[in-house]
Amino acid sequence: MKGAIRALMVLVAVVGCRYQPSEEPAGQAGNGLKVFISVDMEGIAGVITGNEVSSSAPEYQYFRELTTQEANAAVEGALAAGATEIVVRDGHGAKNNIIPHLLHTEAKLLRGVTDRPENMMLGIDESFDAVIFIGYHAKAGTEEGILAHTSSGNVIDLSVNGVSFPEAGYNAVIAGLFDVPVVLVAGDNWICDQATDLFGNVVTVETKVGMDVAALGLHPKAAQDLIRSETEAALSDLGRFEPYRMEPPYTMVLKVWRERGQFPGAERTGEGEFTFTSDDFLEVMDAFNALK
Ligand SMILES: [Zn+2]
Numbered sequence: 046m047k048g049a050i051r052a053l054m055v056l057v058a059v060v061g062c063r064y065q066p067s068e069e070p071a072g073q074a075g076n077g078l079k080v081f082i083s084v085d086m087e088g089i090a091g092v093i094t095g096n097e098v099s100s101s102a103p104e105y106q107y108f109r110e111l112t113t114q115e116a117n118a119a120v121e122g123a124l125a126a127g128a129t130e131i132v133v134r135d136g137h138g139a140k141n142n143i144i145p146h147l148l149h150t151e152a153k154l155l156r157g158v159t160d161r162p163e164n165m166m167l168g169i170d171e172s173f174d175a176v177i178f179i180g181y182h183a184k185a186g187t188e189e190g191i192l193a194h195t196s197s198g199n200v201i202d203l204s205v206n207g208v209s210f211p212e213a214g215y216n217a218v219i220a221g222l223f224d225v226p227v228v229l230v231a232g233d234n235w236i237c238d239q240a241t242d243l244f245g246n247v248v249t250v251e252t253k254v255g256m257d258v259a260a261l262g263l264h265p266k267a268a269q270d271l272i273r274s275e276t277e278a279a280l281s282d283l284g285r286f287e288p289y290r291m292e293p294p295y296t297m298v299l300k301v302w303r304e305r306g307q308f309p310g311a312e313r314t315g316e317g318e319f320t321f322t323s324d325d326f327l328e329v330m331d332a333f334n335a336l337k
Contacts, residue, residue: 077129078280081173081225082152083165083216084116086137087182087192088232090252090268093260095192100138111265112137112180113147115231115252118269119177120149122276132173136165137180162330166216171223175280176216178227179272183235183255184211190235191255197337201300201317205329206291211239215333217289218326226286228279231272233260244289248279293324299336308335 086098089112096102116133123131135143135156148154155168163169169176183190185200195203196212203210205218213236217227229248230240237249250271253262263271279286299319311321311332321332 078123078127078175078283079130079132079173080123080128080175080177080280081132081134081166081169081220082116082119082123082177082179083134083136084112084143085165085178085180085182085212085232086112086142087180087194088236088252089115089180090263090265092180093191093253093258093262098137098142098192100142109142109144110147112142113144114265114269115179115272116143116152117147117149118272119179119229119231119276120152122273123177123280124149124151125273125277126280128280132168134165134168162327162334163219164330164334165212166219169220169223169225171225173220173223173225175283175286176220176225176227177276177279178213178216178230178232178240181211181213181230181232181236181240183233183239184209184214187211187235187239187255189255189257191233191253191258191260193235193255195337196333199301199303199305200337201302202298203300203333203337204298205295208243208291210243211236213240214243215330217244218291219330221288221290222326224288226283226288228283228286229272229276231268246286248275250275291326293326294322295324295326295329296320296322297329297333299333301337306336308332311336 097104097108131152133152133154140158183193185195187193231250233253233255234251237251252268253260301317311319314320319336
């Protein structure tokens with residue numbers, strides 16, 4: 046697929062260092078299906094409180110294991126659909142939640158924080174064929190959403206070109222910049238609804254029904270089984286998904302509880318409100334990250 050040119054370049058590099066080809070099956074070096082899995086934590090089956098997703102709390106160690114298992118379910122589904130390359134981006138907090146040795150051996154793990162605007166999508170590029178969101182949560186202000194917020198607790202609302210975004214929304218735009226569709230979103234029912242409203246054709250897996258600070262949830266294994274089978278089904282029928290795109294220029298309106306940053310070109314358009322316009326969506330993300 047998209048990896049064909051890349052595969053050629055790899056082949057050139059490989060020939061250049063006189064590597065002898067092994068007996069590996071053909072088509073395993075970039076012509077196959079390449080999948081990007083971005084993993085958050087609030088939407089993982091079982092999670093309901095902030096402590097469960099905060100590295101300083103004792104409960105966290107258990108829930109990071111469940112997070113790793115849900116990521117693995119998506120990896121297994123992707124492998125069953127024929128994926129030949131899988132990158133798992135740890136996307137929550139300090140981006141060091143997934144337990145490396147418990148992650149499926151066929152996946153590469155991208156962990157750690159950088160200043161780059163891609164953030165939870167760090168590592169995405171045009172070589173990927175599909176994006177999957179695991180453990181995602183509803184946007185700030187979603188009354189009954191479990192741990193609903195938009196990137197930081199300081200954000201009241203983030204909209205771009207009049208569309209109010211959860212994290213899944215702007216992360217999907219980033220994937221769209223590289224022509225990669227989001228095919229599956231797993232999290233509580235509220236983010237599943239928000240993702241469907243935004244993307245239209247996307248597979249959702251409801252790990253729990255959020256009821257403010259309570260949730261009626263699937264058993265972790267049941268959630269993982271669903272993620273595995275739905276991921277395989279979605280990736281086996283990739284043609285029905287479209288990248289999520291928004292036309293430039295991009296005008297961001299960000300409303301925050303407390304003003305605590307500045308960004309060149311961003312205008313203060315009200316109490317706790319900033320407006321910023323750019324043709325470069327990643328620059329909009331830079332502004333968001335500086336002001337949020
Ligand atoms: Zn998170």
